[in-house]
Amino acid sequence: MRLLTQLIAINRARQLGRQLREIQRSIDALSRQNRSRLGTLALREIGQATRCDxxxxxxxxxxxxxxxxxxxxxxxxxRARSENVEVAIRGIALWLAVAYHETKDARQGGLQTVYRQLMRLLRELKETRREGDTSESWMNASAAA
Structure with a gap:
């Protein structure tokens, strides 16, 4: 039974890793503004998923x-593979949220690797979001002056 569990985990890690590479390419193709929106939406999706049983x-x-x-x-x-940017952003956010919760407490090496890559990607999105907030507050401050 343990061997079967390990085989399933290896297969799942391989599948998530392949999808994560595609998700990363989709994110790289987004504009800076859409990446900032994605960061906000992904954090919201992760929070909503946390409230589920x-x-x-x-x-x-x-x-x-x-x-x-x-x-x-x-x-x-x-959804992330959609031509419609709004649908793609929502699909990416959903994928990130579910993959985050699926891999965060994983004990298998392959799933832990996917989790680390996912955390790196989420950190980059968070930094992009923060940079967007800084530029917007700078623009608002200069408009008020």
Whole structure:
């Protein structure tokens, strides 16, 4: 049973790692303003998922909650590939939130690697968001003067 669990974890880590690379490319293609919006939305999604009984199942239909992992990453990944920027940003935020909760307490090496990469990406989004706030407050201060 332990071997089967490890095989499932390795497969899941590989799948999340592949999706994370695609998500990273999608984020890199966004404008600075949209990356800032994504950072805000991703933090909001992570917070909403935290309030759920099972945060790693956030975005999963109730009838599918007994699967080994939820459908949130698949739904988010599909939306992230959309041509519509708004849909893509919401999909990326959903994917980030679900993947964060799915990997944060992982004990398997592959999932821990995905978690570290995900945290790096979230930190970059947070910094982009902070830079956007600074420039907006600077513009507001100069407009008031």
């Amino acid at each position: 099972f945060p790693h199942l956030y975005g999963t239909p109730p009838e599918e909650r007994y699967l080994p992992w939820g459908q949130g990453t698949e739904i988010g990944y599909t």
